[in-house]
Amino acid sequence: MAHPSIGIKIQQAREELGITQRELAAKLGCTQAALSNYELGKRRLYLANLERIAGALGKPISYFTDPAADEDDNRDWARYPHR
DSSP states (O other), X not given: OOXXXXXXXXXXXXXXXXXXXXXXXXXXXXXXXXXXXXHHTOSOOOHHHXXXXXXXXXXXXXXXXXXXXXXXXXXXXXXXXXX
């Protein structure tokens, strides 16, 4: 099983670009169903595939794999005021 947060990041990056699963899948040469399963964390995502997805979405691999980014995404900013 793939790591769910990677799938969420794939979906977020795709939506930032304003493209559909079908459009991204066509760029990657996979089916829309396969891409959907990557996004849902239901399908194993090998490094080679993640590299292709990252390239198609214009993101570095670290965007999808860096655990520090997960912590930043989940931070409750109301509890940590900016200075």
